[in-house]
Amino acid sequence: MTWEETIQMIRTKPEYEDLVRLAYFEAELPLNVTRFQKSDxxxxxxxxxxxFHPKAETILDIGSGNGISAVSFALEGYNVTAVEPDSSNTVGAGAIRELKAHYKLDSxxxxxxxAEDIDFPDSSFDIVYIRQAMHHAHDLECFLKESVRVLKPGGLLLTIRDHVIYNQKDKxxxxENHPLQKFYQGENAFTTIEYRSAIQKAGATIIKELKYFDNVINYFPLNCDDLEKLKYEFDLKQRTRFNRKAGFLSKMPFTYEFYKLLFRKPSSLGLDETKVPGRMYSYIALKK
Ligand SMILES: C[S@@+](CC[C@H](N)C(=O)[O-])C[C@H]1O[C@@H](n2cnc3c(N)ncnc32)[C@H](O)[C@@H]1O
Known part of the structure; x- marks a missing residue:
């Protein structure tokens, strides 16, 4: 099945209703844009x-899919160029063209x-934005080399929500856990070492690596309140277990707080990205 056929198929299956909505795959294209614009x-x-680039005017959106981000940036007033290899009206350039007409966007x-084949002149754009597309690269180094080549010096490279794996077993x-991989076989992921190295070799300096739980950009559809709830529930379970084991000691003030301070690793706050298959990271980088 192609990617387009996969999305058309899951739109008809009630069990994929949430995924279709949360991944902005609804058939009514402007609805996806409106929801993306309002998203955290x-x-x-x-x-x-x-x-990082308050004066930016031009954005190149690579691997734009059905155009949610390209259109949203254009509606914010940016001059946007969308690059998408898939021509389809469902999840590709055809869908972006439909949205361009719908919103009458000359910009x-x-x-x-x-990405590997773009032929824009060097130093053409203020920002290169790549959402959930870098991990699909056929040749990661070439993908990044081209993306950074077309950035102006000092320009901003934003790679958003790319799957990270730790090793082959983790991949x-x-x-195995990706909900659509069994249909279209097109998923992929790289290690952070591979992402960092490709970005740096392309001539950009990484300003921030946003790990999975660092920013809602990565952990959406969870939000900050969901994370606080997860932490709270985890802490409650830990405290109950501690009280059981510590017996009378647990009655003394601050014993649990001391225990937490001394023995709990940051991952044991309940937010453990190793438990999220293909957890997503984002990178903020500037061209030298
Ligand atoms: C998961 S979709 C993300 C689409 C869109 N950016 C979004 O966030 O909704 C990945 C997109 O990357 C595109 N893609 C795959 N390989 C690519 C490549 N080598 N260069 C550019 N785009 C690519 C696919 O056609 C697909 O539209």
């Missing part, structure tokens, strides 16, 4: 842009190409 992820992305240009675990 997009708000955080705009914050990052205003922090959005659309090209059908792989197999991720692929």
């Amino acid at each position: 992820e997009f708000k955080e992305t705009l914050k990052i842009i205003s922090q 959005l240009q659309i090209f059908e190409s792989l 197999e675990w991720f692929l």
Whole structure:
């Protein structure tokens, strides 16, 4: 099955209703844009842009899919170029063209190409934004080399929500657990060493590596309140277990707090990314 056929199929299956909505795959294309514009992820992305490149005017969106981000940036007033190798009207360039017409966006240009083959002149864009596409690279180093080549010096490279694996076994675990991999076989992921090295070799300096639980950009559809709830529930379980084991000691003030301080690893706050298959990371980098 192709990616397009997979999305068309899951749209008809009630068990995939949440996934279709949360991954912005609904057939009514403008609805996906409206929901993405209002998302915590997009708000955080705009914050990052205003922090690291407040004067940016032009954005190249690589691997734009059905255009949620390219259109949202254009609606924010940026001059946007979308690059997408898939021509389909469901999840590719055809869908972006439909949205461009719907919103009457002269400030959005659309090209059908792989990142590895883009032929824009050097130093063309203020920002290169890549959402959930870098991990699909056929050649990660070439993908990044081209993405950074077309950035202006000092320009901002934002790679968003890419799957991270720790090793081959972890990759197999991720692929087994990916809800759509069994249909289209197109998933992939790299290690952080591979991402970092490809970004740096391409000529960009990494300013921040956002790990899975560092930012809602990665852990969406969870939000900050969900994380606090997870931490609270985990702590409650730990405290009950501690009280049982510590017996009378647990009655003394602050014993549990001391125990936490001395013996609990950060991952044991209940937010343990190793338990999330193919957890996603994002990178903020600037071209030298
Ligand atoms: C998971 S989708 C993400 C789409 C969109 N950025 C989004 O976040 O909704 C990955 C996209 O990357 C595109 N893609 C795959 N390999 C690519 C490559 N080598 N260069 C550019 N885009 C690629 C796919 O066609 C697909 O549209």
